Amino acid sequence: MFWAIVPGMMEIPEEILVALAQQRGLALDAGRAEALRPPAESLLGRLALIGETLPRDAAPPPSAALEDRAP
Amino acid sequence: MRDDGLCFLSAAELGRRIARREVSPVEVARAHLARIARLDLKLNAYLTVTADRALAEAAAAEREIAAGRCRGPLHGVPMALKDLFDTAGVRTTAGSRILAENVPSRDAAVVERLSAAGLVLLGKTNLHEFAFGTTSDNPHHGPVRNPWDLERSPGGSSGGSGAALASGLCAVSLGTDTGGSIRIPAGACGVVGLKPTLGRVSRRGVTPLAWSFDTVGPMSRAVEDAALLMNAIAGPDAEDEWCAARPAEDFTRDLEAGARGLMLAVPRDWFFEGVEPGIEAVVREAIAVLGREGARVVEASLPGMADAHTAHHAILAAEAAAFHGPWLRERPDDYGSDVRRGLELGQLVAAVDYVNACRVQAIVRATFRAALAEADVLVTPCLPQPPPRVGEPMSREPAVAWNRLLTPVNLAGYPALSLPCGFDGGGMPVGLQIIGRPFEEALVLRVARACERATGWGTRRLPG
Numbered sequence: 001m002f003w004a005i006v007p008g009m010m011e012i013p014e015e016i017l018v019a020l021a022q023q024r025g026l027a028l029d030a031g032r033a034e035a036l037r038p039p040a041e042s043l044l045g046r047l048a049l050i051g052e053t054l055p056r057d058a059a060p061p062p063s064a065a066l067e068d069r070a071p
Numbered sequence: 072m073r074d075d076g077l078c079f080l081s082a083a084e085l086g087r088r089i090a091r092r093e094v095s096p097v098e099v100a101r102a103h104l105a106r107i108a109r110l111d112l113k114l115n116a117y118l119t120v121t122a123d124r125a126l127a128e129a130a131a132a133e134r135e136i137a138a139g140r141c142r143g144p145l146h147g148v149p150m151a152l153k154d155l156f157d158t159a160g161v162r163t164t165a166g167s168r169i170l171a172e173n174v175p176s177r178d179a180a181v182v183e184r185l186s187a188a189g190l191v192l193l194g195k196t197n198l199h200e201f202a203f204g205t206t207s208d209n210p211h212h213g214p215v216r217n218p219w220d221l222e223r224s225p226g227g228s229s230g231g232s233g234a235a236l237a238s239g240l241c242a243v244s245l246g247t248d249t250g251g252s253i254r255i256p257a258g259a260c261g262v263v264g265l266k267p268t269l270g271r272v273s274r275r276g277v278t279p280l281a282w283s284f285d286t287v288g289p290m291s292r293a294v295e296d297a298a299l300l301m302n303a304i305a306g307p308d309a310e311d312e313w314c315a316a317r318p319a320e321d322f323t324r325d326l327e328a329g330a331r332g333l334m335l336a337v338p339r340d341w342f343f344e345g346v347e348p349g350i351e352a353v354v355r356e357a358i359a360v361l362g363r364e365g366a367r368v369v370e371a372s373l374p375g376m377a378d379a380h381t382a383h384h385a386i387l388a389a390e391a392a393a394f395h396g397p398w399l400r401e402r403p404d405d406y407g408s409d410v411r412r413g414l415e416l417g418q419l420v421a422a423v424d425y426v427n428a429c430r431v432q433a434i435v436r437a438t439f440r441a442a443l444a445e446a447d448v449l450v451t452p453c454l455p456q457p458p459p460r461v462g463e464p465m466s467r468e469p470a471v472a473w474n475r476l477l478t479p480v481n482l483a484g485y486p487a488l489s490l491p492c493g494f495d496g497g498g499m500p501v502g503l504q505i506i507g508r509p510f511e512e513a514l515v516l517r518v519a520r521a522c523e524r525a526t527g528w529g530t531r532r533l534p535g
Contacts, residue, residue, distance in 0.1 A: 017419075020419055021415060021418065021419070024396075024418040024419070025396075025400045026399065026400060026403070026415060026418060027403070028415070032412075032415070035408075035412055036412055036415055036416060039412065039416055039467065040416055040419055042468060043381065043384060043385065043388070043416060043420075043467075044419065044420075044424070046378075046381045046469075047381065047385055047420070047424040047427060047428065048424075050378055050381060050382070050427055050428070050431060051423065051424070051427045054427060054430050054431070054434075055434075058430040058431075058433060058434055059430060059433060060426060060429035060430050060432070060433055061429065061432055061433040061436060
């Protein structure tokens with residue numbers, strides 16, 4: 001399977017969606033795949049764009065409690 | 072006073088009258104139970120009513136107080152708990168079919184604390200299935216309805232708690248907030264809802280939605296009641312790794328200090344974009360009231376909130392999918408369609424997307440930190456639109472999501488409160504969101520109380 005979300009190109013073919021779900025142990029029939037496709041294309045497309053535009057020095061927050069950084 | 076009058080007193084006032092033995096906790100519990108029996112067929116706010124237990128607890132409170140052993144300001148006051156909190160011996164469904172027969176053997180930490188403070192359990196409130204949604208349109212237990220307009224949603228996920236408070240079916244309640252689930256029903260039902268700082272209140276014994284954001288907080292009709300509930304539930308818990316070590320404090324200490332001398336920042340972008348004009352007008356008037364009360368009002372810039380909403384959605388969906396994975400694979404048909412779709416979507420979020428969302432989280436925290444470096448609080452609308460019709464599907468798209476003014480605060484982990492501040496042109500309540508610095512809930516409550524005192528909106532009650 002060769003497929004990737006390209007930033008700005010928000011289209012996931014139904015068979016790819018079904019295959020991705022199968023990899024996670026989920027069975028998607030045609031109706032469920034059709035219902036899932038718009039939110040999946042939107043969220044994964046936006047995440048792909050974020051991944052392209054994040055500053056290189058942006059790191060995830062440390063795992064310590066918020067309290068440690070409270071003013 | 073008519074029994075129904077008891078059901079609209081603030082919890083603080085009820086507690087004072089109970090402590091002075093002017094009213095019996097049994098009388099108060101009976102008044103609430105009668106009102107539930109009369110009104111909840113329409114509202115569907117409760118999933119379980121624990122009438123016998125409530126009367127027994129109320130009788131015990133009465134005996135203790137008569138013997139001079141009052142436990143505190145909420146002793147004998149009736150509460151409702153979102154059906155996400157474990158209650159020993161009482162069914163805890165999380166609003167689901169999957170946990171429909173679940174009867175925990177131990178109370179959640181916050182339930183233990185409220186019981187120790189002497190509150191009386193009236194029952195467990197309806198919610199969006201597994202707290203994963205904003206409407207409380209529950210496919211298994213029926214939709215909760217908004218007391219201000221029965222055709223509309225009360226918001227969610229803690230919708231039963233919001234509806235019960237607004238209609239006098241309990242004195243106080245506890246909700247959870249992962250993406251607005253306390254503040255949405257508070258805003259939609261015209262009650263007070265406080266999402267504390269992440270880690271301020273123990274989550275032990277609460278069905279998780281997304282560990283990175285789940286918070287437990289008070290819902291009430293009066294700001295003072297929310298502060299009293301915080302006094303009862305906040306503080307360290309050795310059994311909850313996420314619970315901060317910071318000691319409990321008196322959240323009522325500054326309630327009457329007013330707004331004079333405080334700086335309020337009003338975001339100039341995102342938080343007012345796409346907000347219905349009638350809602351914006353009410354919110355801006357509430358901010359002006361705080362200005363007249365002596366607060367200095369300034370503008371603030373918080374860029375990047377659309378990405379914040381997206382990052383929040385990705386983390387929430389992925390974590391929820393991780394928790395629900397086994398059930399989703401084994402019992403997919405036992406989920407409602409919207410929650411199932413949300414969990415399936417979470418299964419598709421790749422590890423690299425999750426990490427990038429966490430990188431956005433760090434940026435958003437820095438943005439909030441900068442905005443609150445000088446200002447004491449941020450003030451924004453709570454909800455951009457009035458509640459949807461019951462059954463209306465909801466979008467999670469950043470531009471239109473009903474919770475889009477709330478999710479950035481969950482991503483940052485900061486405390487925020489929704490305060491009733493008026494009504495829109497359609498007669499639906501409007502909420503003012505007050506966002507504070509981490510662990511400064513007392514200051515958030517102070518601002519809320521100043522606005523409540525000046526506007527008096529919190530005292531308007533429903534007919535019936």
